[in-house]
Amino acid sequence: MQTVFSIAVDALAYGMVLFVISIGLSVTMGLMRVVNLAHGAFAMIGGYVASYAARDLGLGYAAAVLLAVAGTVLIAIPIERLLYRRVYGAPELTQVLMTIGITFCIIGIANFVFGPTLKTIPLPDTLRGSVDLGFRSIATHRIFAIICGLVVAAALWFLIEKTAFGIKLRAAVDNAAMAAALGVRTEIVYAVSFAVAIGLAALGGVVGAELLPVEPYYALRYMVTFLVVVSVGGAGSIPGALLACLLLGAIDTTGRYLAPEYGEFFFYLAVIVIVILFPRGLAGRFK
């Protein structure tokens, strides 16, 4: 029972962190049709900035999170302007190569600037302990991660379903040319959603640093996981991504607890089964 409960909590927290990071990827992939393998690298930048702010500048956790999100978006904008813009609408192979190239560069530079060691982001006291539920206690940080995921999901749902911007975004996803003809400035929609996506990646990188430790190979190690989540969930779908994160988080965590010697064998087996059963993702719009 104890094991089942801790697996459930860890799986939920892990799934939520995955969700916060990969929902941005899902939206940009559904919207701009860019296979962005460098998304994890932006999450990593967020983690590095937060770690630098909290440990070297001595800022508080909240300030570090804000700085990380803002800093990562600032770094990402010129990259989008100069590099991504050129591969919109290009064949997948081209996009994959470009974004792997960007990932490699970011890894190399991060390692040069911050060194190869693991970076920690010190938690504030309020998140450090554990919460007693009467029959079990849960690490506060896990609860925080889960709440973050829920808040992000709710905010995105509101943004996309209830606001004018959301209507333009959905129109551009469905048919960019028609949306542009009707007066939606798709350029701005693209830029804003790219910035939001990167900001969320950075947020996820910071919040999830306890579960996915920040180090130079972070971008490469989890790149596949994020891509898998989007593919399983279906690009451009929030409920799909949420479902995929919870499902894959549960499979991965259960596998780690019960059969650690198999590594990620069951995770990838499940991915193959799901992708073959649902080639368009669990709730996909991707052609």
Next chain:
Amino acid sequence: MAASTTQTLAAGAPARRNITGSLIGIAAIIVIGIIGYYLFPNNLALLTRIIATALLVLSIDLVTGYCGVATLGHAALFGAGAYAAGIASAHYGISDPLLMTLVGALAGAVAGLVSGLIILRAHGLPQLVLSIAVIHLFHEAANKASSWTGGSDGLSGIAPTALLGLFEFDLWGRTAYIYGLALLLIVFVLLQLLVRSPFGMLARGVREDPLRISAMGASVQSVLLRMYVISGVVAGIGGALSAMSTQVVGLDSLSFTLSAESLVMLVLGGTGSLYGALVGTVSFMWFEDVVSAANPFHWLTMVGALLIAVVLFAPRGLYGTAAALVQRLKGGRA
């Protein structure tokens, strides 16, 4: 895409010119091979590694360049060949180099069939994800079956006997290098014939327009699957060669990194052309050897920058760009 235009033009030209072109290419490989042998007598192990990787890159070219299937999991075929050849030698005492190569090719074909069956179920992004999942699955399976594969310690105890009973695999790797060069030549000639055969044309047709091919009455799926098995044979031979020359097989031969790097080599050289695959492999691995000796992390930054540069400025790769340039010069003269 323009590389393919050049290809189509070449295919449309008189057959004799084709043969002359192939002979020049083969002669170039032999000459470069011999120059390498005398120029770097102490570095033959690296040259053999380049040849083994070139076989892997050729194999990727068959499915990516000729059939248009984007894959990030092709090292599975290479690793299957390497492990099969290694296990045959270390556990079953099959240590004849030719037999080991055969075992590697067979294992590569089986791995090609299995991963082809999985990867070809989807298109686009899901296909990419499936290929990544396949390579990780192979990797974890090899890691778990450590009594067979040696797990993370690597498989050792591979001792190939003398080639044809005459040439021992010596410390300097001369035999391994010359054997590898011979294998590469044979494979290259056969692949030249393959890509010009009606089957090769059909494969190219699948890349350009699968719908039209199926409307013509050919089965797209079967073309792709057959190509996957053939590319498995090629990659398996490469794996067996690397197992014989280094006499150890590590988990890195089944890694995502190897898959991604070999795809990069292919794109650097130019997809859809066998020469492109060779040019890409040699230039990438030579560059890697020079730069990574200095600092492995700068190496990563450099590869990244290189990739971005290729995508932006030479989307046809080194060979494709050069070939287009030559074509234009010729056109200007005519």
